[in-house]
Amino acid sequence: MKIAITGSDGQLGRALQDALCETHTLLPLPRRAFDITDRANISKLAALEPDLVIQCAAMTNVDGAARDPVTAFRVNAFGTQNIALACQQCRAALLYVSTNEVFDGTKHAPYLEHDAVNPINVYGKSKLAGEWYTQHLLEKFYIVRTAWLYGKGGGKFPDKILELARRETALSVVRDEIGSPTYAPDLANAIAQLIHTEQYGIYHLVNAGACSRYEWAIEILRQANVPRPVKPIRLAEYRRASSPPPNGALENFAAATMLNISLRSWQDALRAYFEK
Numbered sequence: 695m696k697i698a699i700t701g702s703d704g705q706l707g708r709a710l711q712d713a714l715c716e717t718h719t720l721l722p723l724p725r726r727a728f729d730i731t732d733r734a735n736i737s738k739l740a741a742l743e744p745d746l747v748i749q750c751a752a753m754t755n756v757d758g759a760a761r762d763p764v765t766a767f768r769v770n771a772f773g774t775q776n777i778a779l780a781c782q783q784c785r786a787a788l789l790y791v792s793t794n795e796v797f798d799g800t801k802h803a804p805y806l807e808h809d810a811v812n813p814i815n816v817y818g819k820s821k822l823a824g825e826w827y828t829q830h831l832l833e834k835f836y837i838v839r840t841a842w843l844y845g846k847g848g849g850k851f852p853d854k855i856l857e858l859a860r861r862e863t864a865l866s867v868v869r870d871e872i873g874s875p876t877y878a879p880d881l882a883n884a885i886a887q888l889i890h891t892e893q894y895g896i897y898h899l900v901n902a903g904a905c906s907r908y909e910w911a912i913e914i915l916r917q918a919n920v921p922r923p924v925k926p927i928r929l930a931e932y933r934r935a936s937s938p939p940p941n942g943a944l945e946n947f948a949a950a951t952m953l954n955i956s957l958r959s960w961q962d963a964l965r966a967y968f969e970k
């Protein structure tokens with residue numbers, strides 16, 4: 695397949711290139727060469743005639759999105775609209791990467807693909823708008839929701855916890871925010887399997903299991919062999935611009951049940967991250 699990847703210099707974009715480069719012809723589209731908010735890029739992308747576009751480009755700074763909703767919608771909603779229109783022009787399929795933050799977090803179990811969406815922050819609303827354009831403009835689409843993504847050079851939660859542990863003798867971490875930590879290369883491998891199925895629809899692709907930020911931090915420090923006391927604090931005590939869904943855990947129900955695509959546990963994935 696000829697596959698275009700937007701936001702190809704990002705954490706997932708790079709993991710996807712590693713996962714797909716041997717079996718597909720890739721068209722990486724980094725932000726500096728291809729801004730998804732530029733409408734002139736609609737026809738430029740269509741002219742490349744990809745079979746599939748993987749839309750990874752996004753404003754992923756959740757607190758930044760809360761402070762600047764217009765940019766969040768410009769990129770995550772209208773940028774995705776542009777990509778969907780390009781796919782419409784060249785009849786390509788679209789795989790749109792979305793987020794657990796489309797849910798409000800009040801469910802007392804992990805969210806399934808068909809649970810009702812109800813985002814409570816700007817980032818979630820802008821990403822849901824991207825889902826809307828994907829679903830309404832195209833027939834051939836995959837919407838892949840993921841959560842708490844981390845990987846090589848991403849500077850995400852595991853790196854931040856270890857950085858904090860280097861500077862502080864004790865850490866305070868939120869205990870009432872739940873999610874599904876997901877290793878970017880594992881997600882990329884699952885996407886590599888999904889795109890062969892042509893089983894279009896909505897999927898939750900996350901490492902199996904769920905934990906609080908507090909439990910995640912403890913496991914990171916344990917696996918990295920950096921013993922530090924960790925104090926559990928409440929979300930309300932941690933000041934930030936955006937409010938995350940309290941329970942943002944996702945369950946991979948559709949792909950595991952229908953397509954036999956599943957990801958290992960989040961603890962095993964973390965081990966693989968440290969081993970690399």
Ligand SMILES: NC(=O)c1ccc[n+]([C@@H]2O[C@H](COP(=O)([O-])OP(=O)(O)OC[C@H]3O[C@@H](n4cnc5c(N)ncnc54)[C@H](OP(=O)(O)O)[C@@H]3O)[C@@H](O)[C@H]2O)c1
Nearest residue numbers: 701703704705706725729730751752754793840841842843
């Ligand atoms: N990270 C998470 O925890 C998480 C969780 C759930 C879902 N997701 C979704 O997963 C996808 C990949 O996330 P990621 O972790 O790989 O994020 P990332 O590392 O921040 O990558 C996003 C990429 O998009 C680029 N970008 C931003 N605005 C753009 C624009 N206007 N045009 C073109 N490119 C643009 C960024 O470039 P710059 O770096 O130059 O800005 C960056 O290279 C996103 O759709 C995100 O919403 C992420």
